[in-house]
Amino acid sequence: MILRIDRWLTELPPPSDPDPEGASIVQELMGGKFGEMSTFLNYTFQSFNFRDRQKARPFFDLISNIAAEEFGHIELVAAAINSMLTDDASVSDKVDPANSPLLALAGMAMNPHHFVNGGRGALPQDSRGLPWTGDNVVSTGDLLFDLTHNYFLETGARSGKLRVYEAVDHPAARALTGYLLTRGGVHQVAYARAVENLTGTDLTKLFPGPRVPMMQIKECRPYIDNGDYRRLYRFSPDDYRELSAVFNGTHPETGEQLEVVDEDPTVRPLPVDLPSQNDVFAPGYSTEEIREIADQLRKKAGLPDEPIGDVTPVPRRKGPKRSRSTVSTATSRSAGSRKTSTARGDSMPTAAALRPGREATRRASEQSDQPAPAPTSSETPTKAEARSRAGASKPQASATTRKAKSTPKTAAKSTPKTAAKSSSQTTKKTASKGTSRTSSTSKSSRK
Numbered sequence: 001m002i003l004r005i006d007r008w009l010t011e012l013p014p015p016s017d018p019d020p021e022g023a024s025i026v027q028e029l030m031g032g033k034f035g036e037m038s039t040f041l042n043y044t045f046q047s048f049n050f051r052d053r054q055k056a057r058p059f060f061d062l063i064s065n066i067a068a069e070e071f072g073h074i075e076l077v078a079a080a081i082n083s084m085l086t087d088d089a090s091v092s093d094k095v096d097p098a099n100s101p102l103l104a105l106a107g108m109a110m111n112p113h114h115f116v117n118g119g120r121g122a123l124p125q126d127s128r129g130l131p132w133t134g135d136n137v138v139s140t141g142d143l144l145f146d147l148t149h150n151y152f153l154e155t156g157a158r159s160g161k162l163r164v165y166e167a168v169d170h171p172a173a174r175a176l177t178g179y180l181l182t183r184g185g186v187h188q189v190a191y192a193r194a195v196e197n198l199t200g201t202d203l204t205k206l207f208p209g210p211r212v213p214m215m216q217i218k219e220c221r222p223y224i225d226n227g228d229y230r231r232l233y234r235f236s237p238d239d240y241r242e243l244s245a246v247f248n249g250t251h252p253e254t255g256e257q258l259e260v261v262d263e264d265p266t267v268r269p270l271p272v273d274l275p276s277q278n279d280v281f282a283p284g285y286s287t288e289e290i291r292e293i294a295d296q297l298r299k300k301a302g303l304p305d306e307p308i309g310d311v312t313p314v315p316r317r318k319g320p321k322r323s324r325s326t327v328s329t330a331t332s333r334s335a336g337s338r339k340t341s342t343a344r345g346d347s348m349p350t351a352a353a354l355r356p357g358r359e360a361t362r363r364a365s366e367q368s369d370q371p372a373p374a375p376t377s378s379e380t381p382t383k384a385e386a387r388s389r390a391g392a393s394k395p396q397a398s399a400t401t402r403k404a405k406s407t408p409k410t411a412a413k414s415t416p417k418t419a420a421k422s423s424s425q426t427t428k429k430t431a432s433k434g435t436s437r438t439s440s441t442s443k444s445s446r447k
């Protein structure tokens with residue numbers, strides 16, 4: 001079974017500018033043949049079907065444990081997609097369906113299911129909008145066959161992530177792919193080492209494969225710097241203890257020691273609280289009514305007035321709603337906007353430059369909208385503040401102690417760096433709008 005912890009494996013930037021086209025592409029990392037649903041469910045079924053596990057314990061533990069990590073990857077892909085589908089303009093209190101509030105999306109959205117069925121949310125589909133299928137699972141019962149397949153699967157997954165990185169420049173997609181590229185690399189090494197330990201065939205001689213230029217990808221660097229690229233985390237309070245019998249030796253690319261780390265999930269980042277989206281009545285046509293009912297239920301159950309669960313609150317930005325005319329003006333201006341993404345000086349070429357629709361929409365919203373104020377430290381409650389408002393079920397001190405005790409160099413260290421990366425990227429984008437956002441402001445607001 002799986003115990004669920006309400007934490008993210010890494011920090012992702014909060015919702016900023018919506019990017020429905022990019023979100024459709026990121027869906028490949030969710031429900032594509034080589035997506036996270038595939039890695040999660042391949043390893044899950046292989047672990048369910050494993051025979052004679054006591055005799056092959058290190059291999060069983062490896063597959064089962066990586067399966068558990070993959071659940072967290074699905075969660076992150078969904079989080080990035082949801083972030084990219086969230087629009088501040090639709091947080092407004094009153095939405096009149098007769099005004100066709102979703103009409104403006106017609107030219108932007110590649111996958112109408114995101115809005116019509118998903119309520120601006122991630123779906124178990126690939127980038128074509130086709131549902132993930134169980135045909136993507138290979139669980140043959142033959143350990144060597146399955147391990148070799150898993151190595152191939154992780155290779156395809158990393159290839160897909162790199163292409164999505166190249167095609168989508170939204171900060172949430174970039175932060176996501178930077179993290180997943182790193183973790184996929186660890187799983188690739190793990191399965192290669194498992195095959196090597198079982199047969200003597202050294203698949204690590206194929207590394208790096210695919211030839212992902214990780215050092216050129218700034219969103220990967222924090223995880224390289226903190227050693228995440230050579231660590232396998234153990235996702236269980238007491239089980240899967242034989243990982244180190246397979247995941248050992250040196251990393252094929254850097255020669256550094258591979259390491260198994262006993263994970264303390266409570267040091268991971270809190271999930272971002274997605275704001276309501278009234279144009280798709282999510283979570284409901286009357287959000288306040290739901291809140292009142294929840295408050296009454298909480299009172300009746302003898303719970304504190306404030307919710308007990310912890311979240312990273314999202315600053316609510318103010319700004320005029322993007323109108324339909326904004327979008328159509330944008331489309332007519334598309335030809336002139338093609339240089340936008342290269343002009344920003346991104347290190348990787350982006351296919352966004354070849355897709356005039358979204359760039360143009362973004363450009364037009366830059367021209368006609370009031371610049372959306374950047375989150376500042378005054379309007380962004382810190383996690384500590386949120387926790388104290390939430391009733392502080394878990395004291396901050398104990399979390400810190402656990403972090404110091406069990407995971408000396410875990411993701412907790414990496415997250416501020418990631419945040420800084422994504423913030424500075426956002427800064428670059430908004431600089432042209434003439435806002436006064438600075439990297440340090442953004443950074444301090446995230447701490």
Ligand code: MN3
Binds near residue numbers: 039
């Ligand atoms: Mn994965």
